[in-house]
Amino acid sequence: MKRDFLFYISIFFIVIVALSAIFAGYITPYDPYSINPNEILQPPSFHHLFGTDRIGRDLFTRMIFAGRISIEVSFIAVGISTVLGVFVGAISGYYGGIVDILLMRFTDVMLTFPVFFLILAVVVVLGPNILNVMFVIGLTSWMGIARIVRAEVLKIKNMGYVQAAKLLGKNDFYILTRHIIPNSLSPVIVYATLGVGAAILAESGLSFLGLGVQPPTASWGSILSEGKDVIEIGWWMSFFPGIVIFFTVLSFTVIGERFK
């Protein structure tokens, strides 16, 4: 128990964040969008745990509603990159030969690329909105998973049960989906967990530059971005979003590393 102290704290934190995002409407008496001119930029207090923003919205409320967006964006992005990575890795490892060479070459190309530049360019070109952000992050972060799955598949494909399935006349699709992919998934879970943290960072970076989710919808990154404009008169506006992003990413990293 004592050895895994950090791990349990991380799990606890993620559960809290997830629950507050799910039950956002029941936790807070405020509305995330309602403007209150009488309570502009109030510092943290009992009534407003994280203070209020410059049009009087309760920051705590905005943060838990924004949590929905940040978590949604990162989970879907990781979902996309996991499916893509497993697909590329499994095909590459299973078939080998020229298919393997081409796919791995492409993976290397993507790995040597300053991906954040590409994300930025694509988001600017296609227009900044949640969908584009999710897809672009997902489509540019599958390479690690593809490599690890390929390595696993190379180990598995010569095992007895795969050979047996082949002798029984099962087709490649059956063998891949029933035997090979399920048995190579455990490292994928590690990478996906780490990926969630990375996706939250990428999304908040984009939103900070004004290229992520657009108002009135908010993510943690976009609230932080609003906060930077008033940082000298309202430190809480940038402090709380940052600390929440920080602990969330840290928790996912600790959990992922624990299973490595």
Added chain:
Amino acid sequence: MKAYFLKKILELVPTFFGITIIIFIVIHLAPGNPVNSMGTFNPNISQESLEHMKKLYHLNDPLYIQYLEWLHSFSNLDFGKSLVDGVGVTAKIAQRLPVTIGINVIVLVLSLIISIPIGIISALKKNSSTDKFFTLFVFSGYAMPSFWIALLLMILLSVKWHILPLSGLHSFNIKPGSFNYYIDLSKHLIIPVFIGVFGSLAGFSRYIRKEVIEVLEKDFIKMLYLRKISKKRILYIHALKNAMLPLVTILGLSIPALIGGSVIIESIFAIPGMGQLFYYSAMARDYPTIMGILTISTILTLLGNLIADISYALIDPRIKYS
């Protein structure tokens, strides 16, 4: 050995074409082009002059023709003219590239100096409280949003306490070349470099930790223990040498992340580097500049990887047989 280098260099060619084609397609298949957006923002512009502009920038040609034309100019190191101010893209980038490279080299060197001892100590004291402390420390660096810590440090150190300058690279009234000029420059660089280093510690130190742990469990190290060779000698001469080799590859692989990260850092601190230029160009849909920067940063990463591969082969004789 020569064949190995040649192979590595030749491998770069398809990679280069692959990346530039991807970038080119991504940028050009998007709806809307800069000329059209000129039309939306300026209702007085005539259809004729829009057509003229499109012709001027070859926006009506099929995509592959545009790519071939781009390749042709690229072979002369000409990325065209910026759509924003008409200045040559190559000149623009050349002016800003040294800033970005300089900062990233400083960040890389400092990260290594700090993360190598952290990784080694963590490995030697695996699962101790020292190891856990370092792990938490480097993970914190990774998990902390760079723009957030940048804001906090700016507010505390520059605005509240006036210890460090707020942004940019130089103060206004400093004469270039003087001693104070360099002091001034270093002061401006402290916060951005600190943020870069703190963020890259995790990648390096965790990697070194893993390598050292693996090497210490190898048979030849156990043999050395049996031969009663001193622990220090085993560690410094045999184990570390073998554990440090793969670090070269990781260095090469870390370049893309560093260059990508410079967009945010340079935008926040108003540092006139390539990252900031990229941000401005992306916002203005300045295709030639976007394309130029993406190409240059691709070349930089490919060169970084090539240097990593070559130096790896030079220091590790086993490579040439594989």
